[in-house]
Amino acid sequence: MVTSENExxxxKTIIISTGLKDVLPSIDNITDYYGSSLFHCPYCDGWELRDRPxxxxxxxxxxGFHFIQTVYNWSKDLIVCTNGKTFQNSSQKNLLQNKGIKILENKIERFVGENGQMEKIxxxxxxxVLRKGGFVMPQLVQASDFGKQFGCEYNPLGGIAVDSFGRTNIQGVYAxxxxxVINPAQLIIAAADGVRASAGVNTDLTQKDFLE
Ligand SMILES: Cc1cc2nc3c(=O)[nH]c(=O)nc-3n(C[C@H](O)[C@H](O)[C@H](O)COP(=O)(O)OP(=O)(O)OC[C@H]3O[C@@H](n4cnc5c(N)ncnc54)[C@H](O)[C@@H]3O)c2cc1C
Structure with a gap:
């Protein structure tokens, strides 16, 4: 392997653990707020944003409909932005409106606030509209294409397909x-997954050495 600095x-083996990239909707200054008052995971950040608009x-x-319900569990003062798309499903639309959740279909230009703390959209x-934060659904894509370069198979969600010891379809390549994992993208799950892959590497190398 050669790094960008030519090292x-x-x-004998490699574990691909380069994670994901969050591709956010194209909204002018969204990255100023993402990770401070705008998040993608209600399980990670719902408590901190509870009861806020x-x-x-x-x-x-x-x-999105499932996502909205999860966030509604944390705050009843909720609006939904489709960012330029029409909300198609009329029965879901009715359900949301009956809960007092407004659906705004206009495209978002930018956010206003200070130090990443949203105040207005x-x-x-x-x-x-005045808001104190929220949640967005980014598209999750592989941060590197190492899996592709090695010829690894991918699962339907776009994660590198592995067995329960992190082995990919390519011998010596683990992920x-x-x-x-892709979903749920959670620190503790990623860490536990790393333990499984390292056990896979250790098992395979130990067996290979033993049988040689
Ligand atoms: C805004 C935000 C908030 C989050 N909040 C929480 C939370 O509250 N709780 C929780 O459990 N999880 C949270 N997560 C998810 C959590 O961060 C991830 O699940 C976890 O970091 C995944 O660990 P990982 O080691 O698989 O990947 P990562 O932590 O993404 O690490 C991958 C590493 O590989 C490096 N890398 C990528 N490509 C290359 C390359 N080509 N060459 C060299 N290095 C490369 C990256 O720089 C990075 O250091 C959050 C994520 C985001 C984006």
Whole structure:
């Protein structure tokens, strides 16, 4: 393996643990707020944002409907932004409206706030709404293409397909963490997955040495 700084490494096995990249909707200054008052995981950050006026920005209405319900569990002061898309499902729309959840379909232009703390959402049509944070559904993609370069198979969610010891379909190549788990992308699950892959590496190398 050669790094971008031209350092060369050789190893008997490799664990791909390069994680995921969150591809956020194209909204001007969204990265200033992502990770401070705008998050992707209600299980990770719902408690801290509880009872605040929140926004849920959805990109996919099927997954989005479940996402909205999860966030509603933390705050009843909720609006949904489809960011330029029409909310198609009329029965879901009715259910949300009956809970007092407004659906705003205009495209978001930018957020207003200080130090990553959201105060207002400005829409492209000039309207605005006061919000103190929220949740967004990013698209999760592999942070590196090492799996592809090695010829690894991927699971339907886009994670590197592994067995219960982190082995990919390519001998000597293992994967762990978000790169293989994908969903749920959680620190403790990624860490536990790393333990499984390292046990896989150790088992396979030990057996190989023993039988030689
Ligand atoms: C905003 C945000 C909030 C979160 N909050 C929580 C939370 O509250 N609780 C929780 O459990 N989880 C949370 N998560 C998820 C958690 O961060 C991940 O599940 C966890 O970090 C995954 O660990 P990992 O080691 O698999 O990948 P990562 O932590 O992503 O580590 C991958 C590493 O590989 C490196 N890398 C990538 N590509 C290359 C390359 N080509 N060459 C060299 N190095 C490379 C990266 O720089 C990085 O250091 C959050 C994630 C985000 C984005």
């Amino acid at each position: 060369r490494y050789q190893s 929140l926004v849920v920005i959805i990109s996919d209405q099927v997954q 400005i829409f492209e049509n000039g309207e605005s 762990a963490g978000d790169a293989s």
